Structure formats: C-alpha cells, structure tokens
Amino acid sequence: MIQMTLIQIDNYGPWTVTPTPRAEADLQILQSELYADLQRQFAAKGGLVFFTRFDNMLAVTNGVDMEDHRRIQKSIGNRYPITVSMGVATAETPYDAQSKATAALQNYGGAQSEERKEILAIDSLVKKEESFVQIAHIDINGITDTLTDIMPAYDTSFIVNRVQHFLMKKLIEKGSLLFFIGGDNFMSPCNGLTPEGLLKIIEEIKDEINIALKAGVGKAPSAEKAANLADLGLEEIRGGFTYNLVHVMKEAQG
Numbered sequence: 510m511i512q513m514t515l516i517q518i519d520n521y522g523p524w525t526v527t528p529t530p531r532a533e534a535d536l537q538i539l540q541s542e543l544y545a546d547l548q549r550q551f552a553a554k555g556g557l558v559f560f561t562r563f564d565n566m567l568a569v570t571n572g573v574d575m576e577d578h579r580r581i582q583k584s585i586g587n588r589y590p591i592t593v594s595m596g597v598a599t600a601e602t603p604y605d606a607q608s609k610a611t612a613a614l615q616n617y618g619g620a621q622s623e624e625r626k627e628i629l630a631i632d633s634l635v636k637k638e639e640s641f642v643q644i645a646h647i648d649i650n651g652i653t654d655t656l657t658d659i660m661p662a663y664d665t666s667f668i669v670n671r672v673q674h675f676l677m678k679k680l681i682e683k684g685s686l687l688f689f690i691g692g693d694n695f696m697s698p699c700n701g702l703t704p705e706g707l708l709k710i711i712e713e714i715k716d717e718i719n720i721a722l723k724a725g726v727g728k729a730p731s732a733e734k735a736a737n738l739a740d741l742g743l744e745e746i747r748g749g750f751t752y753n754l755v756h757v758m759k760e761a762q763g
Contacts, residue, residue, distance in 0.1 A: 602684030
C-alpha cells in the first residue's frame, strides 16, 4: 500500500491580493521556500514531496504518521504568513491514494474557505507491515548532445514539457503519477505498474514523438529508499546511449 498526502495552502488566492496584490517576486519566493521547507521536513521522515501547482503539493508519505503531519503543519504555521491543510490516504495505486486524500480534505471545505485552517484530514494511514512504495526515475536519453547543446533553451524546455505530457497521459491510465524533478528528469510513483508496462510506455513514446527514454525503478517500504534505489538503477545505465530503451529494477533487501 502507498500513502499519499495532499498539501494545500489555506485560502491562498484571496491572501495574494489582500489588501492589494502582493509583489509577484515575493509570491514566487514564498512558494519555492515553502516547497523546500516541506521537502526537508518530510524527507526527515522518509517521505518525498512533489510540487504540482506550488499552492498544492503531493507527497509520498509511507512511514509518516499523524503526529508527524501535525508537527510539520505547526512548524509551517509558526514561520510563514500562511497555513497549510493536508489530506492523507492509502491505496494500492498512487492515483487512487491521492484521489482519496483529496476527497478527505475537500470534505472540510474549499481551498479558498476563510474558515478552513490547518486541517489534517486522514482517510487512512498505511500499516508498517503493508508499507510499499514503487518509484520510477525516468529521463531523456542523451538530451545534452541531442537537444541542450544544439537547440535554443526554450525549445529544449518545450520538448521536455511535451515528454512530460505524454508520460503523464499514459501513466495515469495505469494508476501511476508523474512529476517533473528538474533537467530532463521525471519521477513516477508507480505501485501496480509492471516492468513490462513501463517498457511499453517508453516504446510508445519513442514511436510517437521520437524521444528515447530510460528508467530505473526502486521498490522499498518508504519513498526515500525507493527513490534512491531508482536513482542507483538509472545511474548504472547512464552513458549507455547505444540503448534506446533500458530498464533496470532495483529492489529493497529484507
């Protein structure tokens, strides 16, 4: 079972324009610092946070209990001019878990509700013996030579975003999620997706938009360990550009 946490800034839209619109640079700084802060605190408990729209973030939080979530909320509320509410749920697939977490939080009011503040809505928490996270680290094969060093920077960014769109569309059909993590890298919480299923998606993208991808996959009780194993798997094949499609599976021991 995978555990997902939705993190949502309380009443953020109205706050950004009250009493007058706040400086855009200041808002961007707040969002980036909040993301880094949340990442640091959840990572200390073995979790992993992904930004979606910055005022909303999704985290894989196997092993992070109710008190951990409360402590992180209180820490943010003490140090920022805003507060965050969270929804937490578990499921067999990441998509179902985040869907249940979202519904749990929505039951307490809308994102721009003036009354909703620092809500912790827990649908379910994963049991230690049932905790399991599968994460794929996917990147574009040989992007430096084929795009970064020969194309305008914005054009390369456009292609990376296009790859993300295709990956998201295909992975969500399998109950998996996908997040951009910088450069040409993507990370996919993908419980329930088989190695053959991931390879099929990689092959389809090569056929459809002529972009070769490679991936490492990690399995572990926590997001931190699964992501590290996925990174190690991917590193084993970096530089092997004679391969258009490569998949390496790393599994936690014990």
